Amino acid sequence: MLKNIKNGVFSTFKIIGKSVEWFEVIVLSLGVCALASLLITNVIARTFFKSIYFAEEISELLVILITFTGVSYAVRKARHVRMGAIFDAMNPKIQKVLIFLICGISAIVMFLMSRYSYDYMMMSRRMLHRTPALRLPYWFFLIIIPIGFFSAGIQYIRTIVKNIVEKDVWLSPEQQGDYEAEELRSIVEKHEDLAENIFMVEEVVKDKDKV
Numbered sequence: 001m002l003k004n005i006k007n008g009v010f011s012t013f014k015i016i017g018k019s020v021e022w023f024e025v026i027v028l029s030l031g032v033c034a035l036a037s038l039l040i041t042n043v044i045a046r047t048f049f050k051s052i053y054f055a056e057e058i059s060e061l062l063v064i065l066i067t068f069t070g071v072s073y074a075v076r077k078a079r080h081v082r083m084g085a086i087f088d089a090m091n092p093k094i095q096k097v098l099i100f101l102i103c104g105i106s107a108i109v110m111f112l113m114s115r116y117s118y119d120y121m122m123m124s125r126r127m128l129h130r131t132p133a134l135r136l137p138y139w140f141f142l143i144i145i146p147i148g149f150f151s152a153g154i155q156y157i158r159t160i161v162k163n164i165v166e167k168d169v170w171l172s173p174e175q176q177g178d179y180e181a182e183e184l185r186s187i188v189e190k191h192e193d194l195a196e197n198i199f200m201v202e203e204v205v206k207d208k209d210k211v
Contacts (some may be wrong), residue, residue, distance in 0.1 A: 024070075
């Protein structure tokens with residue numbers, strides 16, 4: 001009974017994690033495409049016709065959206081800046097201690113930044129700040145900031161839990177080693193599987209030829 005409940009809880013958290021990751025990827029992909037399209041269009045319009053008057057405001061919104069959505073995604077995939085030269089030189093036991101220390105301090109900082117950014121957003125809302133061109137409420141541009149910081153803090157907590165549960169050192173809840181190293185390892189493994197399949201096919205063909 002207890003095992004089923006535990007499995008159910010882990011499954012629920014896994015589904016939530018995948019859903020959040022899917023949302024982050026969609027936002028980052030569409031945000032970058034929209035920002036690039038808007039800037040290119042504005043350059044063409046300014047050169048041949050007339051500049052798009054709201055391009056700067058929408059660009060600012062997209063930059064904020066991409067940046068603070070990317071904070072959580074970077075922590076999830078261990079793509080954030082870290083002192084790898086020192087960390088990688090340590091033995092696994094010290095790495096475990098360091099990862100707990102780094103993630104704990106980082107989580108506290110992220111939660112504090114989430115709190116401060118939320119206060120700033122609410123202050124902007126109370127003071128009725130609006131954008132110059134579109135006259136949109138400026139606090140609307142800031143919603144993603146506390147959400148991004150809070151989500152990054154959650155990812156650091158998940159990393160701590162992952163390192164408690166697992167024996168090996170995990171840099172993030174979904175990334176054990178360097179992102180590039182794991183990508184290269186997966187590519188090598190795929191090619192090894194392909195080479196083995198080709199070798200097996202060649203052996204079968206040789207056996208048929210002998211028969």
